[in-house]
Amino acid sequence: MDLALSDEQRMIVDMVRRFVREEILPLEENLDPDADELPPEELERLVAIVKEMGLYGLDTPPEYGGPDIDLVTRSLIAIECSQHRAGLYAPCYYAFGGSRQAQMFEATDEQKDKYLHPMLRGEKRVFFGLSEPSGGSDPARAIQTRAVRDGDDWVLNGTKLWISGADRADYGLLFARTGGPGRKGVTCFIVETDWPGFHVRRVVHTLRSAKYATEIQLEDLRVPNANILGEEGGGFSIASERLSRQRIPYAAECIGVAVKANEMAVEYAKIRETFGAPLSSRQGIQWMLVENEIDLRTARLFVLDAADKADRGEPYRMESALAKLISSEACGRVVDRSMQIHGGLGVAKDLPLERWYRELRIRRIGEGPSEVQKHVIAREIFGSGLH
Amino acid sequence: MAVRLDKPWIPLTAEGVKQLAGHLGVYQLANDAGDIVYIGVAGGRSLFGLKGELEAQLKAPPAGATQFRVEVNMAYFTRHKELLGAYRNDHGGDLPVANTDVDVRMLGRLSPG
Numbered sequence: 193m194d195l196a197l198s199d200e201q202r203m204i205v206d207m208v209r210r211f212v213r214e215e216i217l218p219l220e221e222n223l224d225p226d227a228d229e230l231p232p233e234e235l236e237r238l239v240a241i242v243k244e245m246g247l248y249g250l251d252t253p254p255e256y257g258g259p260d261i262d263l264v265t266r267s268l269i270a271i272e273c274s275q276h277r278a279g280l281y282a283p284c285y286y287a288f289g290g291s292r293q294a295q296m297f298e299a300t301d302e303q304k305d306k307y308l309h310p311m312l313r314g315e316k317r318v319f320f321g322l323s324e325p326s327g328g329s330d331p332a333r334a335i336q337t338r339a340v341r342d343g344d345d346w347v348l349n350g351t352k353l354w355i356s357g358a359d360r361a362d363y364g365l366l367f368a369r370t371g372g373p374g375r376k377g378v379t380c381f382i383v384e385t386d387w388p389g390f391h392v393r394r395v396v397h398t399l400r401s402a403k404y405a406t407e408i409q410l411e412d413l414r415v416p417n418a419n420i421l422g423e424e425g426g427g428f429s430i431a432s433e434r435l436s437r438q439r440i441p442y443a444a445e446c447i448g449v450a451v452k453a454n455e456m457a458v459e460y461a462k463i464r465e466t467f468g469a470p471l472s473s474r475q476g477i478q479w480m481l482v483e484n485e486i487d488l489r490t491a492r493l494f495v496l497d498a499a500d501k502a503d504r505g506e507p508y509r510m511e512s513a514l515a516k517l518i519s520s521e522a523c524g525r526v527v528d529r530s531m532q533i534h535g536g537l538g539v540a541k542d543l544p545l546e547r548w549y550r551e552l553r554i555r556r557i558g559e560g561p562s563e564v565q566k567h568v569i570a571r572e573i574f575g576s577g578l579h
Numbered sequence: 580m581a582v583r584l585d586k587p588w589i590p591l592t593a594e595g596v597k598q599l600a601g602h603l604g605v606y607q608l609a610n611d612a613g614d615i616v617y618i619g620v621a622g623g624r625s626l627f628g629l630k631g632e633l634e635a636q637l638k639a640p641p642a643g644a645t646q647f648r649v650e651v652n653m654a655y656f657t658r659h660k661e662l663l664g665a666y667r668n669d670h671g672g673d674l675p676v677a678n679t680d681v682d683v684r685m686l687g688r689l690s691p692g
Contacts, residue, residue: 225623226656359687395661397654541623
């Protein structure tokens, strides 16, 4: 892997960094410390700037109007976009375009007209409905939501948990069991949120301030057969493709907040005096900052290596798992140490550290917990026969 | 935790508000009949948290507000949205009359059981 950034990548990174510094940080000074979105008019203004930069719709393929960027550049942008208080779960308040649900690009032409294109135009919002109370890391076995064929329709019953954005979405990708146990029994449906039988029962309150989760209940929800995404029984591959690829920018976002936390800790260590000397002169503090540096550089290397492998078309399942595992764990440690260096100020809502600390904790669980990443890596080492 | 607040109402008086501490959380104001007229939040920028917010409401209460109830909650942001969503579900999409400070475009659709 070539570690040097190209001129274009350097220019993009500088541009995004300037955008965060000049547009996002000043806005946050007047927002609640737990704010997760901007008034629509303010967001529109920012989106116009991002479109001018040519970076709107980061996860949209170029043939659908997105910028033609590779995954390494996408990861570099993610590192920059998350360097503000809400940055981990609401990077730049979605001014670069929200979640695109890449699976929709595999839809039929009719499905694209009805769902994909309105989503790309920003007219419709979408959610991703995989996890259930029975689990989310092992969808092949955990999915209990049932879909039963009835004429030209399917009738869905079940509960989905930890689903972000379902209460604001117009439609969603919802996974249900149409066959027996295992991978081949899972099918992905496109469901509209105003259809009878679709209920968002509650908000699930967590450590996260932004992008809250919801619980969905399906009660005899009728879905036309034409709304199957992909093939009947093909839902598992749709879900797992998303999980592998998404893990890389997801891991990159962790680095962004950790970079910022470390910068704050270094600056604070220089100016804060205890017992007549700055913190930076204390070996205990110096070593914490050295460990931060090691964690940050390690996370960055693993994330960019995974992105590079994916860009070159090589298998990257193991690298993606390593990147997610190492970045979420290492960046959590960086924010923890930075908070410790700040003392009482570190846990106050005056600074963003407490929010990053809470939200980064979730990153060790979201998109596959650390233990599942280790399981994926072990399978790559020993072969898929491992149980 | 129940989606809707069901704690007893406390009179919106200096004595009632005096019992509060500076915690963060959410609160509701109601009229004499117990109809909610406002759903508010004491967030990270609220001086003195719920106590400060309710003191301010006591000085200039929304029309009809005579009682209140609070819930201490560090997830105040999402809880506020949830309470507003539940109210809209129960009242045909309307917000409490005094919640003119809320943009409905930033709220979701909830249908609690």
